[in-house]
Amino acid sequence: MALATEEQQIVDEVPKGLLIGGEWRDAAEGATLAVLDPATGEAICEVADGTPGDAMAALGAAHSKQAEWAATPPNERGEILWRAFEKLTERADDLALLMTLEMGKPVAESKAEISYAAEFFRWFSGEALRIDGQYKVAGNGASRVMTLRQPVGPSLMITPWNFPTAMGTRKIGPAVAAGCTMVIKPAQQTPLSMLMLAKLLEECGLPGGVLNVITASSSGSTMGPLIEDPRARKLSFTGSTEVGRKLIAQSAEQVLKVSMELGGNAPFVVFDDADLDEAVEGALMAKMRNIGEACTSANRFHVAASVADKFAQKLAARMGAMKIGRGTEDGVEVGPLINADQRSMVAELVDDAVERGAKALCGGKSIDGPGFFYEPTVLGGVTPDARVLKEEIFGPVAPVIGFDSEEDAIAAANDTEYGLVAYLYTRDLKRALRVIEGLQTGMVGLNQGMVSNAGAPFGGVKQSGVGREGGDEGIDEYLETKYVAINLG
Ligand code: NAP
Numbered sequence: 001m002a003l004a005t006e007e008q009q010i011v012d013e014v015p016k017g018l019l020i021g022g023e024w025r026d027a028a029e030g031a032t033l034a035v036l037d038p039a040t041g042e043a044i045c046e047v048a049d050g051t052p053g054d055a056m057a058a059l060g061a062a063h064s065k066q067a068e069w070a071a072t073p074p075n076e077r078g079e080i081l082w083r084a085f086e087k088l089t090e091r092a093d094d095l096a097l098l099m100t101l102e103m104g105k106p107v108a109e110s111k112a113e114i115s116y117a118a119e120f121f122r123w124f125s126g127e128a129l130r131i132d133g134q135y136k137v138a139g140n141g142a143s144r145v146m147t148l149r150q151p152v153g154p155s156l157m158i159t160p161w162n163f164p165t166a167m168g169t170r171k172i173g174p175a176v177a178a179g180c181t182m183v184i185k186p187a188q189q190t191p192l193s194m195l196m197l198a199k200l201l202e203e204c205g206l207p208g209g210v211l212n213v214i215t216a217s218s219s220g221s222t223m224g225p226l227i228e229d230p231r232a233r234k235l236s237f238t239g240s241t242e243v244g245r246k247l248i249a250q251s252a253e254q255v256l257k258v259s260m261e262l263g264g265n266a267p268f269v270v271f272d273d274a275d276l277d278e279a280v281e282g283a284l285m286a287k288m289r290n291i292g293e294a295c296t297s298a299n300r301f302h303v304a305a306s307v308a309d310k311f312a313q314k315l316a317a318r319m320g321a322m323k324i325g326r327g328t329e330d331g332v333e334v335g336p337l338i339n340a341d342q343r344s345m346v347a348e349l350v351d352d353a354v355e356r357g358a359k360a361l362c363g364g365k366s367i368d369g370p371g372f373f374y375e376p377t378v379l380g381g382v383t384p385d386a387r388v389l390k391e392e393i394f395g396p397v398a399p400v401i402g403f404d405s406e407e408d409a410i411a412a413a414n415d416t417e418y419g420l421v422a423y424l425y426t427r428d429l430k431r432a433l434r435v436i437e438g439l440q441t442g443m444v445g446l447n448q449g450m451v452s453n454a455g456a457p458f459g460g461v462k463q464s465g466v467g468r469e470g471g472d473e474g475i476d477e478y479l480e481t482k483y484v485a486i487n488l489g
Contacts, residue, residue, distance in 0.1 A: 022208015320362030
C-alpha cells in the first residue's frame with residue numbers, strides 16, 4: 001500500500017543516514033535496514049544500518065567535542081533547548097504522523113507524546129542555568145568545603161520503540177543542559193522519529209558532534225564495544241529489564257555511571273470507597289495509552305472483591321467499544337502492536353489465563369488481516385497463578401482480580417520483582433497515605449491514571465531500574481560532584 005502524500009512528504013524529510021560529528025553519512029558498509037508500518041507490515045523506507053566501526057566513530061566524535069561543549073555558556077545550552085521546545089511544538093502534527101507510521105499508535109496519542117517530549121526541552125532549558133555548588137565552613141572552623149558540579153562526560157543512550165521521541169528527549173534534554181556530548185541509538189523498529197529529532201536539534205543550533213545518532217539492526221554488537229570503551233562515561237538505557245541487566249553487567253567493566261529505566265508490572269488498586277466511574281476512566285488511561293505498550297501500563301487490576309465484577313463489566317463495556325485501526329485514520333483509538341512477536345506474546349498470556357479459569361469479558365483474540373492488531377481485552381475471574389499477573393503484558397489486556405483487605409491489596413501489589421509505578425483509587429485520605437507508604441514503587445498515581453510529567457522524577461525501584469529522569473533529579477544523572485578541601489589556616 002503506497003503512503004498518502006503527506007505521509008510520504010514527512011518520511012522524505014527525515015535524514016536516513018548516521019549522524020556523526022555533525023555530518024550525515026551512510027553506514028560504512030552501505031547496508032540499510034527497513035522500517036515497517038506495523039498497521040500493514042509493509043516497509044516505509046530504509047535507514048542506514050550502522051556497524052561497530054560507525055558507532056566507534058560516533059563515540060570518537062562525542063569524545064573530541066566534550067571539552068568544548070562543557071565550556072559552552074549555560075545560557076547558550078539553555079537557549080538551544082528552548083528553541084527545540086518551540087520547534088517540536090510547531091512541528092507537532094508532522095512529527096506525530098511520522099511517529100504513527102513507524103510505531104502504530106493513533107495520531108492523537110503520538111501528538112501527546114510530542115508535547116510530552118517537548119516539555120523535557122522546556123524543563124531542562126531552565127535547568128541549564130541552575131547547576132549549583134556549595135561553599136561552607138568545615139566543622140574544624142579552619143577549612144572550607146567547596147563543591148562544584150561538572151558534566152559526567154560522553155554519554156551513551158539507548159532508547160526503546162514504544163515512546164520513540166520522548167524517551168530520547170528525556171535523556172538529551174538533561175545531557176545538553178549539563179554539557180555532556182552523546183551517542184544515541186534508537187530501537188531499530190522506530191529510528192525515524194530520532195533521526196528527525198536530531199535534524200531539528202541541528203536546526204536549533206546544537207553544534208555538530210554533541211549529539212551523534214547510530215541506527216543499527218544489531219544493537220548488542222554495535223553498542224557493546226562503546227560501553228567497554230574508557231572514553232564513554234555514562235550509559236542511560238530505557239528498555240526491558242532483561243536487556244538492562246546485561247547492560248549493567250557490561251557497564252561494570254569501565255564502572256560507568258548508569259541510569260536504567262526498565263520494565264514494569266504496575267498494579268492498579270481500586271478500593272470499595274472509590275468513585276467507580278472515575279476509576280474506570282483512570283483505568284482506561286493507565287491501560288490503553290500507547291495500546292498498552294508502556295512501561296507504566298496498568299498490568300493487573302486489584303479491585304475490592306465487593307466491587308470487582310462491577311468494575312470489570314464497566315471497563316469491558318468501555319474497552320470493547322474502542323475503535324481499532326491504522327493510527328492515521330480518524331477516530332481510531334487502538335492501533336496495532338509493534339510486531340508479530342509482541343502480538344504472539346500477548347495472545348499467549350491471555351490463552352494461559354483463560355486455560356486457568358479466567359473469562360474474557362471483551363476481546364480475547366488477535367485480529368486477522370494485515371498488521372499486528374489485538375482486541376482490547378478484559379479478563380474477569382483471573383486466578384492468582386496466571387502468568388498475566390506476573391509478566392509484563394505490553395498489550396491491551398486488563399486482568400481483574402479481587403482482594404479482601406487493605407493488607408491483602410498491598411501485599412498483592414508488591415508481589416513482583418518490578419517496582420516502577422502503582423495506581424491507587426480511594427477517597428479515604430488516611431487509607432491513601434497508608435497504602436502509598438506501603439507500595440514498593442518509584443511512582444504512585446493517586447486517583448489518576450497517568451504519572452508522566454517532565455517536572456517530576458520518573459523512575460523505578462527493584463528491577464524497574466536505577467536513577468530518575470525529569471524533575472529536579474533529572475540533571476543529576478549527567479553531573480558529577482567535585483569536592484575541594486580548602487585550607488584557610
Ligand atoms: P528492549 O528489547 O530492551 O530494547 C530497548 C533498546 O535496547 C532498543 O534500542 C534495543 O535495540 C536495544 N538493545 C537490545 N538489546 C541490546 C543489547 N544487547 N545491547 C545494547 N542495546 C540493546 O526493549 P523494547 O522492547 O524496545 O522496549 C520495551 C521495554 O522497555 C519494556 O520492558 C518497557 O517496560 C521498557 N520501557 C521502560 C521505560 C521506563 O521508563 N522505565 C520506558 C519505556 C519502555 P533494538 O531493538 O534495535 O535491538
